[in-house]
Amino acid sequence: MDRQVRGHLRRNLPPQEVRPQRKTVFRNNPIDNEMQTKNICVFCASSKGTEAAFIEAARETGRMIARNGWILLYGGACCGLMGEVADSALEEGGIVHGIIPDFFEHYDFEVIHPALTRLVRVPTMAKRKELLIAQADAFVTLPGSYGTLDELFETLVLQQLKQIDKPVFLLDAQGFYAPLLQQLARMQDAGFLHKENRKLLQVVPDVAELGKALCKTLGSNGPSSPCLEKRQPGNPPRKTFR
Numbered sequence: 001m002d003r004q005v006r007g008h009l010r011r012n013l014p015p016q017e018v019r020p021q022r023k024t025v026f027r028n029n030p031i032d033n034e035m036q037t038k039n040i041c042v043f044c045a046s047s048k049g050t051e052a053a054f055i056e057a058a059r060e061t062g063r064m065i066a067r068n069g070w071i072l073l074y075g076g077a078c079c080g081l082m083g084e085v086a087d088s089a090l091e092e093g094g095i096v097h098g099i100i101p102d103f104f105e106h107y108d109f110e111v112i113h114p115a116l117t118r119l120v121r122v123p124t125m126a127k128r129k130e131l132l133i134a135q136a137d138a139f140v141t142l143p144g145s146y147g148t149l150d151e152l153f154e155t156l157v158l159q160q161l162k163q164i165d166k167p168v169f170l171l172d173a174q175g176f177y178a179p180l181l182q183q184l185a186r187m188q189d190a191g192f193l194h195k196e197n198r199k200l201l202q203v204v205p206d207v208a209e210l211g212k213a214l215c216k217t218l219g220s221n222g223p224s225s226p227c228l229e230k231r232q233p234g235n236p237p238r239k240t241f242r
Helices: 003-011 031-036 052-067 080-091 102-106 125-135 146-160 178-189 207-218
Strands: 039-043 071-074 095-101 118-122 138-141 168-171 201-204
Touching: 039 052, 039 125, 039 146, 052 071, 052 080, 052 207, 071 080, 071 125, 080 095, 095 102, 095 125, 118 125, 125 146, 138 146, 138 207, 146 168, 168 207, 201 207
Parallel strands: 039 071, 039 138, 071 095, 095 118, 138 168, 168 201
Antiparallel strands: none
16 A cells, blocks of 8 residues: 555544553654654564563564664554564654554453554454554564464465555564475465465564665664665765654
């Protein structure tokens, strides 16, 4: 979806939108510059899993997104890897937008993140996924299970059908997705997955490589961006927001 349509979505958010009263210092991007900033949509688990490496990968991803001056767009939860990536971005002074179904409000434990820059409540999981895909400029998938894979594969299907044209990255932290990648290779060998469609999923081994790949694709507003390290002598620095 192009910038004009994304802007229209943001200007016409549903009436359920909630903007928590949270005092946040945006070191990279003031709220007034949100419309000029890229949205990085992160799909990941609502549980923390059993390995500390996955939690750290989520935290590093949140920090990396904030430091590059991008907006973190995600499913709005405070639990699991979802909470870790959001909290880490917020702690770095980043902007975090969440989209979450209303029914989570009725759970016996807290699910909805109470301190995001912007929170939009929607009626269904399908509507959340629709808005996440529409508003994102790029997608990152961290470790997760059914819900995470559902979001990843719908995004890839839309890419395959040329309904969207946005980069999709899979963070294969500690080889978590190795069996999935083997299955994709099997699908390709069996003639079900075309080579060009397999390339729609870009696999990176760690957050450092993810940051470089995102920066190469989208550019950055952040002062510590990997793109700035490769700037040629004599070229003016990128404009940054503080």
